[in-house]
Amino acid sequence: MDKLLLPPPLASDERFSILANIAAECFAQIDLTALLVYLVDIVDASALPSLAGQFHVQGLEGWLFAANEQEKRELIKQAIELHKYKGTPWAVRRVLEILSLPGTISEWFEYGGKAYFFKVEIELINQGMDENLFNNLVELIHEYKNVRSKLEALIVWIINQSAIPVIGSALYGGEITTVLPFQVLEVQQTKPIYFGTGQWSLEITSIYPE
Numbered sequence: 689m690d691k692l693l694l695p696p697p698l699a700s701d702e703r704f705s706i707l708a709n710i711a712a713e714c715f716a717q718i719d720l721t722a723l724l725v726y727l728v729d730i731v732d733a734s735a736l737p738s739l740a741g742q743f744h745v746q747g748l749e750g751w752l753f754a755a756n757e758q759e760k761r762e763l764i765k766q767a768i769e770l771h772k773y774k775g776t777p778w779a780v781r782r783v784l785e786i787l788s789l790p791g792t793i794s795e796w797f798e799y800g801g802k803a804y805f806f807k808v809e810i811e812l813i814n815q816g817m818d819e820n821l822f823n824n825l826v827e828l829i830h831e832y833k834n835v836r837s838k839l840e841a842l843i844v845w846i847i848n849q850s851a852i853p854v855i856g857s858a859l860y861g862g863e864i865t866t867v868l869p870f871q872v873l874e875v876q877q878t879k880p881i882y883f884g885t886g887q888w889s890l891e892i893t894s895i896y897p898e
Contacts, residue, residue: 694708725739726739728761728764728765729761729765733757736757736760736761736764737751739764740760740763740764743764743767743768743771744767744771745763745764745767745770748824748827748828748831749828749831750763750770750783750786750787750828750831751763752824752828753787753789753824753825753828754787755787755788759786759787759788762786763783763786763787766782766783766786769782770782770783770832774832775832775833775834775835776834777793777795777806779832780793780808780829780832780833781793783828783832784810784828788813789810789811789812789825790810790811791808791809791810791811792808792809793806793807793808794806794807794808794809796840801840802838802840804836804837804838805837805838805839805840806833806837806838806839806840807839807840807841807842807843808829808839808841808842808843809843809844809845810825810842810843810844810845811844811845811847812844812845812846812847813847813848813849814847814848814849814850815846816846817844817846822842822844825842825844826839826842829842
């Protein structure tokens with residue numbers, strides 16, 4: 689080694705110089721990249737879940753929707769900025785972009801809705817939708833919106849990009865229940881009927897003097 693980190697009194701001693709060279713060669717063979725956990729682009733994939741927990745992007749904060757390792761790394765890299773602007777339309781829009789869920793946000797004053805309500809439209813490309821995924825998307829939006837604003841509608845567009853023609857179908861159904869006032873429609877007599885009568889009379893007698 690050309691440069692040894694030895695104090696002058698030891699550097700002049702050949703024994704310490706030899707020892708320092710041996711130690712330097714041993715240390716040079718150690719791979720220190722495993723310790724550089726905050727270099728998200730090169731850190732081992734096994735460390736990503738721990739980093740997601742540290743930067744608070746686990747579960748419904750985004751981790752659940754990350755489809756691949758690249759999206760997981762990008763979510764961790766953007767975590768600080770996402771939390772910095774949490775509660776803004778930008779944060780909602782940005783987390784959807786990171787997770788390959790392109791969407792648009794329409795605020796109440798843009799479509800004449802109730803104050804502080806908003807709508808979100810999301811495009812799902814080449815993937816399906818079920819009730820669980822829909823509910824999770826709603827929770828994801830709630831994680832990044834502000835407390836005051838109310839999600840009025842989540843509109844999901846399912847887009848298929850395939851060279852092979854595909855025919856899809858969806859079933860939409862519902863049930864309407866109407867509660868009416870109580871009405872007696874029929875009376876059935878299951879026991880004998882008893883009739884009762886009564887009589888009341890009054891007699892007045894007057895006695896006059898002779």
